[in-house]
Amino acid sequence: MKHILQQVFRSGKFVTGFSIFMAIILIVVFYPMIITDAPLSIIGQGTFFPPGIYVSVYDSLSSTTYILNLDDATTKRITNKLNDEDRVSIKEWLVAAGIPESEIDTTDTQKLLDQWFTNYDSQKNVPGMTNAKRNYYVRLNTALKSLLSPEAAAVMQVNPLNNELEQIGTINQTDYVNVGEVANIRILPLGTDNFGRDVLTELVSATRVSLQIGFVAGIIATLIGLTLGLLAGYIGGFVDDIITFITNLFIVIPPFVLLILISFSIGQEQRGAFTIAVVIGFTSWVWTARAVRSQVISLRNRDHVNLSKLSGHSIVHIILNDILPYILSYVIMAFILQISSGILAEAGLSILGLGPRTTDVPTLGLMMNWAMIYQAHILGNWWAYMPVLVTIALITFSMNLMNTGMDQIFNPALRD
Amino acid sequence: MDKEKKPYLSAKGVTKSFGFGRQKTVAVDNINLDLYEGEVISIVGESGSGKTTLSKVLLGLINQTSGDVYFQGVKRDISSQARKREYWKNIQAIFQDPFSSYNIFNKIDSVLLDCINMRGGVYFPREKKTEMMIEACSFVNLKFEELTNKYPFELSGGQMQRLMIARIFLLQPKILLADEPTSMIDACSRATILDELMHLRKEVGMTIIFITHDIGLAYYVSDNVYIMEKGRFVESGAADDVILRPKEPYTQRLINDVPKIYEEWDLSTV
Numbered sequence: 150m151k152h153i154l155q156q157v158f159r160s161g162k163f164v165t166g167f168s169i170f171m172a173i174i175l176i177v178v179f180y181p182m183i184i185t186d187a188p189l190s191i192i193g194q195g196t197f198f199p200p201g202i203y204v205s206v207y208d209s210l211s212s213t214t215y216i217l218n219l220d221d222a223t224t225k226r227i228t229n230k231l232n233d234e235d236r237v238s239i240k241e242w243l244v245a246a247g248i249p250e251s252e253i254d255t256t257d258t259q260k261l262l263d264q265w266f267t268n269y270d271s272q273k274n275v276p277g278m279t280n281a282k283r284n285y286y287v288r289l290n291t292a293l294k295s296l297l298s299p300e301a302a303a304v305m306q307v308n309p310l311n312n313e314l315e316q317i318g319t320i321n322q323t324d325y326v327n328v329g330e331v332a333n334i335r336i337l338p339l340g341t342d343n344f345g346r347d348v349l350t351e352l353v354s355a356t357r358v359s360l361q362i363g364f365v366a367g368i369i370a371t372l373i374g375l376t377l378g379l380l381a382g383y384i385g386g387f388v389d390d391i392i393t394f395i396t397n398l399f400i401v402i403p404p405f406v407l408l409i410l411i412s413f414s415i416g417q418e419q420r421g422a423f424t425i426a427v428v429i430g431f432t433s434w435v436w437t438a439r440a441v442r443s444q445v446i447s448l449r450n451r452d453h454v455n456l457s458k459l460s461g462h463s464i465v466h467i468i469l470n471d472i473l474p475y476i477l478s479y480v481i482m483a484f485i486l487q488i489s490s491g492i493l494a495e496a497g498l499s500i501l502g503l504g505p506r507t508t509d510v511p512t513l514g515l516m517m518n519w520a521m522i523y524q525a526h527i528l529g530n531w532w533a534y535m536p537v538l539v540t541i542a543l544i545t546f547s548m549n550l551m552n553t554g555m556d557q558i559f560n561p562a563l564r565d
Numbered sequence: 566m567d568k569e570k571k572p573y574l575s576a577k578g579v580t581k582s583f584g585f586g587r588q589k590t591v592a593v594d595n596i597n598l599d600l601y602e603g604e605v606i607s608i609v610g611e612s613g614s615g616k617t618t619l620s621k622v623l624l625g626l627i628n629q630t631s632g633d634v635y636f637q638g639v640k641r642d643i644s645s646q647a648r649k650r651e652y653w654k655n656i657q658a659i660f661q662d663p664f665s666s667y668n669i670f671n672k673i674d675s676v677l678l679d680c681i682n683m684r685g686g687v688y689f690p691r692e693k694k695t696e697m698m699i700e701a702c703s704f705v706n707l708k709f710e711e712l713t714n715k716y717p718f719e720l721s722g723g724q725m726q727r728l729m730i731a732r733i734f735l736l737q738p739k740i741l742l743a744d745e746p747t748s749m750i751d752a753c754s755r756a757t758i759l760d761e762l763m764h765l766r767k768e769v770g771m772t773i774i775f776i777t778h779d780i781g782l783a784y785y786v787s788d789n790v791y792i793m794e795k796g797r798f799v800e801s802g803a804a805d806d807v808i809l810r811p812k813e814p815y816t817q818r819l820i821n822d823v824p825k826i827y828e829e830w831d832l833s834t835v
Contacts, residue, residue, distance in 0.1 A: 452660040453668045455626050460679040461650040474670040
């Protein structure tokens with residue numbers, strides 16, 4: 150037994166898969182200890198804030214300011230404001246104003262702005278331009294002018310005594326605050342989701358719940374499949390006929406359809422994560438049962454089983470001691486596959502809106518469901534669904550890798 | 566041989582077939598066999614002639630399709646686990662392949678301990694069990710100290726098969742069914758194992774059924790020989806009669822197929 154374990158841990162594929170899986174488990178275990186926020190607490194007012202470091206503007210105002218004279222500050226500021234769409238619009242105007250196209254370079258910000266300020270005239274009527282477009286140019290011009298003006302921005306506050314605005318300070322273009330001194334900073338490595346919840350915290354919690362669902366489903370499916378397979382294979386005869394009949398019945402009904410029907414009939418309020426896991430477990434034992442049965446049939450006529458019979462052992466003893474150890478490697482591999490397929494089944498169900506109820510825990514499938522309903526994929530908010538996809542892929546990939554590694558150890562004929 | 570005695574084990578019209586309809590194959594076809602106490606018989610035949618199936622039916626590991634097996638003059642009853650246990654106290658077997666006869670997950674001690682337990686030694690003190698195991702091992706020229714706490718795959722094929730004989734020594738059954746016990750063993754160990762088996766027979770007073778394809782071995786060990794072809798006995802009788810004066814062409818073929826040193830092989834009959 151020890152020898153087999155050593156061999157398994159020498160297999161590159163298994164070790165890679167095992168490391169990925171262990172890394173996921175470690176993150177899931179230790180992340181909530183470091184960041185103790187509730188995974189479903191809504192922190193953002195609005196949907197889909199992009200990933201980044203969020204600095205409190207209010208706290209920045211009261212922080213100590215430092216003056217830094219940086220040459221490229223203005224250019225950076227304009228480059229940041231002036232997006233590609235604006236540059237193309239500027240070019241369109243300049244061409245309409247009579248400047249040859251070859252002289253306009255949208256990548257050279259300074260030259261483009263110079264050309265703009267010398268040629269732009271809000272009164273000029275360009276043929277074929279809509280009113281909306283004209284107003285857009287006016288807005289663009291104002292924004293660019295204010296960005297380029299060297300004046301400071303004023304900070305005003307309403308005086309509660311006379312309800313008038315009073316200037317309490319100014320912010321110069323050269324003023325900087327040290328991020329470390331600002332009281333409130335929130336790092337959102339994966340932004341927020343449609344409800345304004347921190348995606349990373351939610352993702353870690355969802356991974357934990359999905360893994361639990363996978364484990365529960367895997368254990369249930371493997372136990373049912375193993376028991377039925379052992380009974381059918383070893384006892385044979387009438388018992389085998391009945392079990393094979395039931396198994397075939399489950400095989401011809403696609404398990405996912407069965408899963409959908411059962412989940413639907415349970416009802417949204419009764420569907421907790423555990424219920425879903427049990428339902429998945431009860432619909433996915435079929436192939437384990439079949440495979441175990443056929444393996445047991447080939448084992449039950451072996452000489453060591455006959456010898457055990459001749460030594461007067463009971464059926465239970467023979468099944469547990471002379472059959473089970475021989476198929477255990479297969480059962481472990483099947484179990485691992487059941488876990489990963491359980492996670493996938495949950496994700497599939499939840500995307501269809503038949504997953505666990507949405508109020509207590511997040512799951513990977515539910516996160517996908519929310520991202521889909523709020524059209525994250527259309528709006529280009531990749532952080533709402535991409536990390537979930539990657540997590541699902543990593544979990545199933547690592548498990549399949551472990552499986553292949555073990556397969557090559559247990560079935561040496563498959564080794565390359 | 567006193568033929569007036571009642572047969573110890575007898576098969577009457579035993580038939581075993583597998584499958585249905587077109588795919589039906591009859592492995593054992595209407596076999597009649599009488600086995601008397603203290604006798605050694607051989608069932609000889611080529612591969613696929615139904616020897617092993619017959620032995621499994623006699624052992625009660627598989628049920629016959631039709632016919633009856635009588636044990637000590639009474640129809641055998643192995644309908645329950647307890648009755649089977651009782652039957653297997655009297656009839657035991659050594660299988661062909663020593664490498665597949667052991668459960669590779671159990672240590673060797675457990676094989677011998679099972680035998681002691683089966684002979685009613687469950688509550689023996691530990692020392693007595695060890696003593697019995699040492700005795701059984703030394704009977705087959707094995708050292709128990711070298712075997713204890715080892716797994717079967719750490720032994721050689723010859724050692725494994727000798728341990729099987731040690732097992733029979735502990736069980737002391739009335740009938741031993743040896744299903745090609747030496748076919749997977751090299752020629753040198755073969756003679757030793759056969760000698761140990763014959764020695765055991767004298768010691769315990771067993772009746773032995775040899776299942777073999779080796780007609781030389783059959784002649785060497787047995788009183789009566791049964792030649793089996795396609796599930797039927799084609800010729801039977803005393804070893805001298807059958808092997809030295811064979812009547813059936815099938816028997817002659819089997820005898821001719823035995824390779825002889827210093828003689829060119831006659832492949833025309835193959």
